[in-house]
Amino acid sequence: MADRKLRVLVVGLGNMGMSHALAYTRIPDFEVVGVCERRIASRKLPEALKGAAAYDNFEKALAELKPDVVSINTLPDTHAQFAIKAMEAGAHVFVEKPLADTAENAEKAVETARRTGKKLVVGYILRQHPSWVKFIEIAQQLGTPLVFRMNLNQQSNGETWDWHKRLLNSFPPIVDCGVHYVDVMCQMTKAKPVKVHAIGAALTNEVKQQNYGMLQVIFDDGSVGWYEAGWGPMMSETAFFVKDVIGPKGSVSIVMAETSGGVKSDDINAHTKTNQILWHHADMKTPDTRIDMTDEPSHDDLCEREQRYLLKAIREDLDLTDHMNDAVKSLKIVMAADRSIHEGRVIPLS
Numbered sequence: 001m002a003d004r005k006l007r008v009l010v011v012g013l014g015n016m017g018m019s020h021a022l023a024y025t026r027i028p029d030f031e032v033v034g035v036c037e038r039r040i041a042s043r044k045l046p047e048a049l050k051g052a053a054a055y056d057n058f059e060k061a062l063a064e065l066k067p068d069v070v071s072i073n074t075l076p077d078t079h080a081q082f083a084i085k086a087m088e089a090g091a092h093v094f095v096e097k098p099l100a101d102t103a104e105n106a107e108k109a110v111e112t113a114r115r116t117g118k119k120l121v122v123g124y125i126l127r128q129h130p131s132w133v134k135f136i137e138i139a140q141q142l143g144t145p146l147v148f149r150m151n152l153n154q155q156s157n158g159e160t161w162d163w164h165k166r167l168l169n170s171f172p173p174i175v176d177c178g179v180h181y182v183d184v185m186c187q188m189t190k191a192k193p194v195k196v197h198a199i200g201a202a203l204t205n206e207v208k209q210q211n212y213g214m215l216q217v218i219f220d221d222g223s224v225g226w227y228e229a230g231w232g233p234m235m236s237e238t239a240f241f242v243k244d245v246i247g248p249k250g251s252v253s254i255v256m257a258e259t260s261g262g263v264k265s266d267d268i269n270a271h272t273k274t275n276q277i278l279w280h281h282a283d284m285k286t287p288d289t290r291i292d293m294t295d296e297p298s299h300d301d302l303c304e305r306e307q308r309y310l311l312k313a314i315r316e317d318l319d320l321t322d323h324m325n326d327a328v329k330s331l332k333i334v335m336a337a338d339r340s341i342h343e344g345r346v347i348p349l350s
Contacts, residue, residue, distance in 0.1 A: 005031040009067040017073030023304040080105035087118040096123040122327040128305035131293040139188040142247025148225025153240040164231040173229035174213035178334040191221035198337035215337035
């Protein structure tokens, strides 16, 4: 396999799926041999994907193409199911976050990867972002305990609100987006998360799920954090992007990029953009450090980095145990938060 291209089947061609599909076409070691989507007949594919076989049924595509890699970018309630089928069929898997619709299904997917020896990479895009890697690195120097303050509210409308409404059939925002930022918290402190509490609100009757939520998580080293997320045309764009960590030795913050037209909260590129990291020192004799991050990868570049990481994992047989376990851990925390909303109580984390 090392001396030939890896044949890829891409399942799901929404925003993330199309970005990943095109990323494979820019990497010489990959070849997109198939694309799959329920409405593939009406999908106009870009020139780079014109040579791929088109399917509207995942099982048929998997059986006929026998790919080396399956890229899963569908709605969350199919992630684990498709990943397990792909690995059982002999394929390595890239799956968008969250890994599954339940912690139990996430653990089944990880167990399948271990049993089959196939690589399972979960789409935690911030792990491939140099600015976020630096953000985490600085936070780890701030002492213990840490205080995490994070949110990502999106004033979505039109196509983005339609997409969010589809996602809300599976998960509320604090679960779907929350796995990213809880994962960041867990990287900043290696302490064990012990309990979570959350509140939520339904700000629209267009969906059954609550489209706003806020969680609080407590770690056994005394670190605490909150994460807030809301989707919809009613959301405020005031302070919609807060990424702030405080410790005994100071604080570190991501400073949002500013453009002449302003930054829109539902712009997918704005979700990873940093522009600048501000490092404040508790020793006030030391001036604040401003780290310029304007020359950073675009969203599509980050998707390509994720697929290059998958390629490295396959070619070099990387041990992905920690990567997979971390994906399960962050999912467990946000799923417990959703449970906390519905049960109205603090949920202990085992």
